[in-house]
Amino acid sequence: SQTIHQWPATLVQPVGSPLSLECTVEGTSNPNLYWYRQAAGRGLQLLFYSVGIGQISSEVPQNLSASRPQDRQFILSSKKLLLSDSGFYLCAWKRDGNQPQHFGDGTRLSIL
Amino acid sequence: ILNVEQSPQSLHVQEGDSTNFTCSFPSSNFYALHWYRWETAKSPEALFVMTLNGDEKKKGRISATLNTKEGYSYLYIKGSQPEDSATYLCASYYGQNFVFGPGTRLSVLP
Numbered sequence: 001s002q003t004i005h006q007w008p009a010t011l012v013q014p015v016g017s018p019l020s021l022e023c024t025v026e027g028t029s030n031p032n033l034y035w036y037r038q039a040a041g042r043g044l045q046l047l048f049y050s051v052g053i054g055q056i057s058s059e060v061p062q063n064l065s066a067s068r069p070q071d072r073q074f075i076l077s078s079k080k081l082l083l084s085d086s087g088f089y090l091c092a093w094k095r096d097g098n099q100p101q102h103f104g105d106g107t108r109l110s111i112l
Numbered sequence: 113i114l115n116v117e118q119s120p121q122s123l124h125v126q127e128g129d130s131t132n133f134t135c136s137f138p139s140s141n142f143y144a145l146h147w148y149r150w151e152t153a154k155s156p157e158a159l160f161v162m163t164l165n166g167d168e169k170k171k172g173r174i175s176a177t178l179n180t181k182e183g184y185s186y187l188y189i190k191g192s193q194p195e196d197s198a199t200y201l202c203a204s205y206y207g208q209n210f211v212f213g214p215g216t217r218l219s220v221l222p
């Protein structure tokens with residue numbers, strides 16, 4: 001069966017510090033991968049998606065970046081966090097085509 | 113900018129009541145409409161993936177319909193139970209990326 005792991009579960013970082021959130025998928029190959037953010041009181045906003053190794057599409061311009069160094073690994077990064085980066089970050093995967101997404105447990109990021 | 117809307121924003125019903133919510137999406141370049149249930153302290157869970165105009169899907173007491181020509185989908189819950197309390201999200205899928213609605217928060221009171 002397929003599983004998705006996302007870590008850490010919670011993170012408190014000062015403004016201006018770097019960020020690295022990691023997401024890995026097991027039990028499938030060549031998944032489509034997604035990073036979402038839910039800011040306080042708002043819906044899920046798609047940040048990045050990837051259909052293959054090294055292929056990243058950005059939906060929202062910001063100071064975040066994403067990388068996919070391996071088939072089942074998706075990393076969300078920032079060189080310098082802003083207060084507005086606070087929120088709940090979710091990673092998800094799906095098979096190609098009209099298939100449902102499967103979400104990780106999320107990371108609660110608080111910027112001080 | 114594609115915009116997916118959901119109504120109502122929140123809903124309180126009594127146990128045993130039936131209820132429904134609406135998802136509105138742009139019908140151009142449509143691929144599929146997804147429904148997810150997001151319970152507190154858990155990750156979103158897929159309910160339905162719908163693609164064809166007139167589609168109707170059912171899972172237990174929950175069902176959904178799809179109108180791609182006018183760009184809306186309804187989610188119905190029959191005989192609501194406290195365990196149905198969650199935020200229900202719809203998302204329009206445009207081939208590779210998703211646009212999520214803000215969700216409908218359902219509270220079922222015992």
